[in-house]
Amino acid sequence: MTTLAPPQIRASEKQSNRRQQTLWTIGLCAFFLAAIILSTWVIGDAGLSPVLTQRNQPPSLAHAFGTDWLGRDMLTRSLHGMSLSLRVGLLAATVSALIATLLGLAAGTLGGWVDAVICWIIDVCFSLPHLVLLILVAFAVGGGTRGVIIAVALTHWPSLARVVRAEVLQVNSSDYVQLSHRLGRSPAWIARHHMVPHVIPQLLVGLILLFPHAILHEAALSFIGIGISPHLPAIGIILAESMRHLSTGYWWLGVMPGLLLLLSVKAFDWLGENLRALLDPRTSQG
Amino acid sequence: MQLKPILLFFGYKLVRLALLLIAVAVLTFGMMSLSPIDPVQAYVGADMLQISAAQRELIAQRWGLDQPMIVRFWDWFGQIIQGNWGTSMVFNQPVLQVIGQRFQVSLQLLAIAWLLSGLLGLVLGVLAGAFEGTWIDRGIRLYAYTLASSPTFWVALLLLILFSVSLRLTPICCAAPPGMLAQNVTFWQHLHHLLLPALALSIIGIASIALHTRQKLIDVLHSDYVLFARAQGESLWGILQHHGLRNILLPALTLQFASLSELFGGSVLVEQVFAYPGLGQATVQAALRSDVPLLVGIVFFSALFVYAGNTLADLSYQVIDPRIRIGGRRTT
Numbered sequence: 001m002t003t004l005a006p007p008q009i010r011a012s013e014k015q016s017n018r019r020q021q022t023l024w025t026i027g028l029c030a031f032f033l034a035a036i037i038l039s040t041w042v043i044g045d046a047g048l049s050p051v052l053t054q055r056n057q058p059p060s061l062a063h064a065f066g067t068d069w070l071g072r073d074m075l076t077r078s079l080h081g082m083s084l085s086l087r088v089g090l091l092a093a094t095v096s097a098l099i100a101t102l103l104g105l106a107a108g109t110l111g112g113w114v115d116a117v118i119c120w121i122i123d124v125c126f127s128l129p130h131l132v133l134l135i136l137v138a139f140a141v142g143g144g145t146r147g148v149i150i151a152v153a154l155t156h157w158p159s160l161a162r163v164v165r166a167e168v169l170q171v172n173s174s175d176y177v178q179l180s181h182r183l184g185r186s187p188a189w190i191a192r193h194h195m196v197p198h199v200i201p202q203l204l205v206g207l208i209l210l211f212p213h214a215i216l217h218e219a220a221l222s223f224i225g226i227g228i229s230p231h232l233p234a235i236g237i238i239l240a241e242s243m244r245h246l247s248t249g250y251w252w253l254g255v256m257p258g259l260l261l262l263l264s265v266k267a268f269d270w271l272g273e274n275l276r277a278l279l280d281p282r283t284s285q286g
Numbered sequence: 287m288q289l290k291p292i293l294l295f296f297g298y299k300l301v302r303l304a305l306l307l308i309a310v311a312v313l314t315f316g317m318m319s320l321s322p323i324d325p326v327q328a329y330v331g332a333d334m335l336q337i338s339a340a341q342r343e344l345i346a347q348r349w350g351l352d353q354p355m356i357v358r359f360w361d362w363f364g365q366i367i368q369g370n371w372g373t374s375m376v377f378n379q380p381v382l383q384v385i386g387q388r389f390q391v392s393l394q395l396l397a398i399a400w401l402l403s404g405l406l407g408l409v410l411g412v413l414a415g416a417f418e419g420t421w422i423d424r425g426i427r428l429y430a431y432t433l434a435s436s437p438t439f440w441v442a443l444l445l446l447i448l449f450s451v452s453l454r455l456t457p458i459c460c461a462a463p464p465g466m467l468a469q470n471v472t473f474w475q476h477l478h479h480l481l482l483p484a485l486a487l488s489i490i491g492i493a494s495i496a497l498h499t500r501q502k503l504i505d506v507l508h509s510d511y512v513l514f515a516r517a518q519g520e521s522l523w524g525i526l527q528h529h530g531l532r533n534i535l536l537p538a539l540t541l542q543f544a545s546l547s548e549l550f551g552g553s554v555l556v557e558q559v560f561a562y563p564g565l566g567q568a569t570v571q572a573a574l575r576s577d578v579p580l581l582v583g584i585v586f587f588s589a590l591f592v593y594a595g596n597t598l599a600d601l602s603y604q605v606i607d608p609r610i611r612i613g614g615r616r617t618t
Contacts, residue, residue, distance in 0.1 A: 269431075
């Protein structure tokens with residue numbers, strides 16, 4: 001009897017560790033991202049003013065990301081840029097998730113021609129390269145920061161809407177929803193009381209996994225010059241500027257801000273994956 | 287005897303294509319016309335101050351910009367059906383000609399990148415799957431996950447910094463040495479300029495194909511028939527050859543054809559970084575300088591490109607997998 005006890009304890013210990021690990025990862029990622037977003041207000045604009053005596057310095061202890069051709073501290077600029085990009089990405093992705101929820105719920109509950117039209121719109125969106133669609137929408141609404149937000153918000157919903165629709169269709173065929181129909185509840189009531197509670201966990205994870213895409217696409221649009229206006233320190237703008245100083249060998253202008261972007265995107269990925277493991281243990285693997 | 291189902295298949299595909307293109311046309315033209323950007327101002331740029339209102343009116347009239355949206359759409363749609371996709375304002379050439387020329391330049395880039403990403407992705411995926419759990423697998427997975435979330439243009443930038451600026455192995459821009467006429471460029475010079483952009487572009491596709499191939503191979507290797515083959519003394523290489531590749535190839539091919547959409551998007555960014563004069567760069571110029579006909583033409587063309595990719599994927603199944611032949615008995 002006593003010989004059986006140790007493995008059981010070990011197993012449960014391991015489980016709680018995994019759960020704690022997941023929680024820790026979520027906490028760390030959220031803290032990292034919040035720190036980047038809030039860093040703008042903490043460090044202020046001090047590093048953004050040109051210091052001509054300290055031009056083009058490689059990364060050192062005083063300037064972790066080096067300085068640019070005007071002597072501005074690249075760490076400050078990158079943090080400002082990342083903060084702006086994250087805020088733009090968050091806003092656009094949230095709007096996109098809202099559109100996805102509304103259309104997914106509508107397609108799933110109303111069915112018929114509404115479903116057909118929404119599926120058709122989704123198909124048309126998927127039939128164009130995403131970046132081309134982004135450029136098209138950003139151009140059509142007049143570019144600028146507003147253009148990027150609208151473009152990213154309008155083009156990221158289809159995949160999430162599909163997930164929501166599939167989930168809704170599955171719930172829709174269940175007995176209690178059928179019963180609710182028979183009892184004379186309206187589709188809107190059913191959507192609010194039966195669908196939304198099922199869809200919310202999916203949506204939360206979907207939303208967080210949407211952020212990296214939104215941020216990368218925002219950066220890409222700003223990089224090619226269709227996005228955020230060039231005088232704001234967005235991360236895409238900083239990388240586009242570094243292109244002009246490439247051949248002179250100032251590698252840190254391009255490498256360091258990009259590294260920060262990569263880290264932020266990875267942080268969102270980890271956050272989403274771990275949150276999914278926590279909320280929906282069935283779909284998480286291993 | 288098998289002709290009828292094949293004709294039906296192509297007929298169905300063509301009808302779907304026509305519907306899709308009409309939808310894309312209405313969508314893009316509607317958005318373009320609602321745009322607050324004034325094409326005349328965008329074309330003339332800083333010289334706008336030197337142009338009188340009457341001249342401006344004349345330019346707008348010359349381009350038919352004073353007509354209502356519906357008339358402009360029908361004009362444009364009629365032209366498209368006749369094979370004339372309008373005139374690009376930036377290049378001052380018919381849109382179709384611009385797209386044709388630019389796509390020829392881009393096609394080599396796209397083709398090399400597509401093949402490279404497919405082959406490298408498959409090889410990495412097979413390696414990771416065959417040596418599941420070892421450091422090879424972990425290294426490849428880390429590499430693929432990192433690539434999956436790194437911005438394309440930044441990777442291109444890194445390659446440029448490393449190979450062109452630091453090592454001076456590859457040229458820093460363009461499709462040919464500067465100041466050289468197109469007909470004087472040798473094949474090797476051409477390849478030399480193509481190499482780095484193609485590598486940068488191929489990197490996007492590697493991650494997804496490697497990860498999917500790995501997962502599929504692991505599923506296969508854990509199956510009963512592989513266990514049986516192992517029990518009979520079949521080597522790992524033999525198992526891969528006889529059981530692995532057959533099962534991996536189909537999903538890999540699907541992914542690879544579906545990746546054409548991302549490849550096209552990636553080429554916009556990569557061509558921007560390397561100043562490669564292809565269709566991607568033309569897209570950016572069209573958007574930055576408000577060249578509506580060219581941008582709409584490119585949108586149209588990219589839809590056609592993606593659709594062709596998907597159709598090719600559908601066709602390739604039937605060539606590769608005898609279980610899903612056109613007109614064959616459908617078991618599901």
